[in-house]
Amino acid sequence: xxxxxxxxxxxxxxxxxxxxxxxxxxxxxxxxxxxxxxxxxxxxxxxxxxxxxxxxxxxxxxxxxxxxxxxxxxxxxxxxxxxxxxxxxxxxxxxxxxxxxxxxxxxxxxxxxxxxxxxxxxxxxxxxxxxxxxxxxxxxxxxxxxxxxxxxxxxxxxxxxxxxxxxx
Numbered sequence: 001x002x003x004x005x006x007x008x009x010x011x012x013x014x015x016x017x018x019x020x021x022x023x024x025x026x027x028x029x030x031x032x033x034x035x036x037x038x039x040x041x042x043x044x045x046x047x048x049x050x051x052x053x054x055x056x057x058x059x060x061x062x063x064x065x066x067x068x069x070x071x072x073x074x075x076x077x078x079x080x081x082x083x084x085x086x087x088x089x090x091x092x093x094x095x096x097x098x099x100x101x102x103x104x105x106x107x108x109x110x111x112x113x114x115x116x117x118x119x120x121x122x123x124x125x126x127x128x129x130x131x132x133x134x135x136x137x138x139x140x141x142x143x144x145x146x147x148x149x150x151x152x153x154x155x156x157x158x159x160x161x162x163x164x165x166x167x168x
Contacts, residue, residue, distance in 0.1 A: 024048035117141035
């Protein structure tokens with residue numbers, strides 16, 4: 001009686017080559033033979049897919065994040081927006097005071113457009129319980145208005161300062 005062999009027609013045999021390529025053979029037929037007290041199997045194969053480089057499965061991934069602008073992009077496009085939940089309220093107060101004092105140096109269009117978000121920012125930071133979403137929204141608006149004054153030194157300073165508070 002012949003033992004059951006754990007290979008059948010339709011199975012694949014993979015042969016790793018010294019250059020790390022892998023040959024794929026499809027099993028067409030398995031024929032048992034016996035003689036001189038031993039049993040052996042003849043396996044007819046057909047070379048399957050072309051040789052392919054082996055791929056190593058990733059066993060462990062470690063991501064270490066530090067700072068307000070941290071992110072990981074793995075096979076993806078980064079369309080994210082950073083929202084920094086913690087910021088220094090005193091720094092925001094100083095920023096608002098500096099924008100208020102330098103507002104006169106902005107071009108007329110930006111001076112008029114920046115008034116409303118600046119008033120919103122000042123109201124939010126002087127509130128008894130400042131709401132981060134209102135502060136962040138006002139900071140983004142002020143930054144956006146200042147970005148519209150290309151070439152103005154004061155506007156460039158406002159953009160830089162707002163960007164550092166917003167984390168980007």
